[in-house]
Amino acid sequence: MQNEQNYNNELKGKIALVTGGTKGIGKAIADKLTQAGAKVIVVARNHGQKPNPEHHFLAGDISNAQDTEALVKEIVDKFGKVDILINNVGGLNSPGGGYSVLTDEHWEKDLQVNLLSAVRLDRLLLPLMTAQKDGVIIHISSTSGLVPQWEANLVYGVAKSALNTYSKSLSNEVANKGIRVLTVSPGPVKTEGMEAFLNGYANNAGISVEQMTQTMMDKIGGIPMGRMAEPTEVAELVCFLVSPKASYLTGANYLIDGGNIPL
Ligand SMILES: NC(=O)c1ccc[n+]([C@@H]2O[C@H](COP(=O)([O-])OP(=O)(O)OC[C@H]3O[C@@H](n4cnc5c(N)ncnc54)[C@H](OP(=O)(O)O)[C@@H]3O)[C@@H](O)[C@H]2O)c1
Structure with a gap:
C-alpha cells in the first residue's frame, strides 16, 4: 500500500506474540511486525492457508486456560520473553436476535473468546514484561464495544466493551512499570x-x-x-503503536473506522 510507514528495522530484537495471527487482521499485523524486524510468534487453532514462513506458528485454543498455559510455557522455553503482545483473537460466536435467544453457553463462549482469553494471556506474560521493565500490550476491540448493535451481536458488544474498560484499567496499573497498554477498535474490516x-x-x-x-x-x-478497512490498514496503526515512535501513548482506545462513529 502507498501509505505504508517505514520502520527501518525498528523492532529488531523484539519478540512479538500475535494471537489469531494466521488470518485477517492478525495475519496482517504479524506480517507488518515481521517487516519491522520483530521475531513473530503466531497462535491459532490451525495453520491457515497461506502461512508466512518467517512466523513461528504455535497451535492452541486461546479461549482455553490449559492450552494457554501450555502455550506460554512453550514460548518462555523457546524464546525467553515476549516484548509485544497483540491480543487479536475474537469474534462473533452467538446468534443475532437479542437477549431472549442467548443462553448461558453463548454468553460464556463469547466472553471467553473476546475478553478472558486476553485477560489470561496478559496475566501470564506481564511478569516477564515487568521484570524487564519494558513491554507493549494491544487489545483488538471493536466499534461494537462502543455502539451497541443488540440485534446482531449483543454478547460480542458487551465483551468488547468490557475489554475496553479492562484495557484502560490495566494500562493505569502497569504504566509505572514500563508497560504500555492500548486498545484498537476497528469498524468493519x-x-x-x-x-x-x-x-x-x-x-x-x-x-x-x-x-x-x-x-x-x-x-x-x-x-x-x-x-x-483493509486488514493492512489496521496493521499499520498497530505497528506504529507498538513502535518506539509511540513511547508516550498508553491507555487510549484508537478508532479505525473510516469515520463511522459520530463523535
Ligand atoms: N473483521 C472485522 O470487521 C472486525 C471489526 C472489528 C473488530 N474485529 C476484531 O478483530 C479481531 C480479528 O478479527 P478478524 O476478522 O481478523 O478474524 P478472522 O478473520 O476470523 O481470523 C481470526 C483469527 O483468530 C484465530 N482464532 C479464532 N479463535 C481462536 C481461538 N479460540 N484460539 C486461537 N486462535 C483463534 C483464527 O484461526 P483458527 O480459526 O485457525 O484458530 C484466525 O487466525 C477480532 O478480535 C475481532 O473481534 C474485527
Whole structure:
C-alpha cells in the first residue's frame, strides 16, 4: 500500500506474540511486525492457508486456560520473553436476535473468546514484561464495544466493551512499570471472519451477500469513507503503536473506522 510507514528495522530484537495471527487482521499485523524486524510468534487453532514462513506458528485454543498455559510455557522455553503482545483473537460466536435467544453457553463462549482469553494471556506474560521493565500490550476491540448493535451481536458488544474498560484499567496499573497498554477498535474490516459473518446472515435472511453488506453498513449508520478497512490498514496503526515512535501513548482506545462513529 502507498501509505505504508517505514520502520527501518525498528523492532529488531523484539519478540512479538500475535494471537489469531494466521488470518485477517492478525495475519496482517504479524506480517507488518515481521517487516519491522520483530521475531513473530503466531497462535491459532490451525495453520491457515497461506502461512508466512518467517512466523513461528504455535497451535492452541486461546479461549482455553490449559492450552494457554501450555502455550506460554512453550514460548518462555523457546524464546525467553515476549516484548509485544497483540491480543487479536475474537469474534462473533452467538446468534443475532437479542437477549431472549442467548443462553448461558453463548454468553460464556463469547466472553471467553473476546475478553478472558486476553485477560489470561496478559496475566501470564506481564511478569516477564515487568521484570524487564519494558513491554507493549494491544487489545483488538471493536466499534461494537462502543455502539451497541443488540440485534446482531449483543454478547460480542458487551465483551468488547468490557475489554475496553479492562484495557484502560490495566494500562493505569502497569504504566509505572514500563508497560504500555492500548486498545484498537476497528469498524468493519474485510477479513475471512467478516466474510463468514456476512454469508451466515445473508443465508438466514434469504438475501445476497451484497444486500447483507449494505444492510450492515446502513445499520451502523454508514461509513463516510464508503468502504470497509483493509486488514493492512489496521496493521499499520498497530505497528506504529507498538513502535518506539509511540513511547508516550498508553491507555487510549484508537478508532479505525473510516469515520463511522459520530463523535
Ligand atoms: N473483521 C472485522 O470487521 C472486525 C471489526 C472489528 C473488530 N474485529 C476484531 O478483530 C479481531 C480479528 O478479527 P478478524 O476478522 O481478523 O478474524 P478472522 O478473520 O476470523 O481470523 C481470526 C483469527 O483468530 C484465530 N482464532 C479464532 N479463535 C481462536 C481461538 N479460540 N484460539 C486461537 N486462535 C483463534 C483464527 O484461526 P483458527 O480459526 O485457525 O484458530 C484466525 O487466525 C477480532 O478480535 C475481532 O473481534 C474485527
